[in-house]
Amino acid sequence: MKKFVLLFCCPDQVGIVARISSIFFQNGCNILESDQYRAQESRPHFFLRVVFSVESEGYDNKGMQQHFSECAAAFSAHWILRDLGIPLKTAIFLSKDDHCLSEILYLWSNREIFLEINCLVSNHSHHKSLAERYGIPFHHIASDDKKMAEENILKLTKSCTDFLILARYMQILSEDFLEKYQKDLINIHHSFLPSFIGRNPYQKAFDRGVKMIGATAHFVTKDLDEGPIITQSVKSVSHRDTVEDMKNKGRILERDTLTEAIRYYAEGKIMKYQNKTIVFS
Template identity: 45%
Template sequence: MISKGKLKRAKLLISCPEKPGIISSVTNFLLEHKANIVHFDQHTTDPQAGMFFMRIEFDLEEFDSSFEKLEQDLHVMARDYALDWQLGSKEKRKRMAIFVSKADHCLSELIWRWKSKEIPVDIPMVISNHSDLKELVEGNGIPFYHIPMSKETKEDAEQKALELLKGNIDFIVLARYMQILSPKFISKFPNQIINIHHSFLPAFVGANPYVRAFNRGVKLIGATAHYVTNDLDEGPIIEQDVQRINHRYTAEDLKTAGRHVERRVLAEAVSWHVEDKVLVHGNKTIVFT
């Protein structure tokens, strides 16, 4: 047995149509690759004809070579079993681009969790349609790109962003980015763009939701983090939470409370994405926490 210190942790996510023996096959496969399984989560929508989801955390000896070998062999196995898979590791840090507008609460939270090493990620760039947050971003040593955007310039602006992103990032977080991305842009990052937005019970769709929630006297306000699809705010939900309020809260206080839920919910969702805990199936997620 080699010394524990040399072991490094990796994570494998798998989705595929349900098929008898799939767990055995995968665990045997990992066993052959000298993986010591630490966590194993599995979920089936229907054991007869459903979809099968699996998340495995495991330690690898001689990480660099064994990770590479595993990756190669997974390509073969995936073909045979019609698997969708994703292999991650803290040793291969994900690269996260953050899109912001003017509000800094979600950005600050992400930066704090990054600096405190709670979210093990690289942040190669922050892109904004305003320049308000330039100082905050650059003060933390992160490159900041100001790409103004209007209806007329949208296509060009997105093109410019794409050029910056290309090959440099693994996923995007919209940390209160107040522009709607085009289907063309979104299609380049399937299940790789995370958004946060306020949520209420009941929903207040449309303009001024906080004022309307205030006028209705809601007792809870919430936030939802989700992957971005072409249906605005309707993509697969990653995380949600709420905060209790009362009649003494002004509409402004509701927004403040909303900010706190938003930054907490977004940070959790990003953290789970980074740790390869989220699988997407159709319009829903399986989150193995």
């Protein structure tokens, strides 16, 4: 038995579900999960996520791809069809702090996140022992020469990853890098975006006297910390909390928010739309 996930987005119109359901029926598929959403806008859009199973023997992947390609053309749709039995390939990037990385590796080693982690990359060398503990190749790439660093990162990751995870990687990747990589990057930012974009958000939060701090996992775009938001979480703070107190509380938020976003992505639960996401959690 094989499991697949279909993500389908198109302008809302009559007959979408009927057409897709007929493809499943004609190909002997069994629907295990189905979720849909209609964006209420001047030109409404329809979003669908379906998890289905088929018997391994006799499954025609090319045929299914052709059916959905024709269906997508009829509805002017964007679509993705993934085999959930094949893990997405990724590389994890980090700088000095490793709390997010440690949580990802713990969940991954316990098979709570289904991924193939090909390597860890950092501009700090002290994470090598953690990588070795989990049997993952580690690459120390200094950030002194940004252009050379990005060239080395592309050589390491472009052909062997489906997306990248920035687990408190404090280097800003250039627009040129993003254009060359051409795949998704998920970043964790240590504030409740859109508040306190950029560096030192806890200091900014303290200076502003906020009563709540947060963390945001989002897709990376050329605009710093302004990509589509995937997951967010918050925690109350008070006038008694110092900047260090906020950082300590925030580490838990960052860790949990990022791992939740990664899990949703690995399970095919996220659809990007304009500068937003539809998350079938």
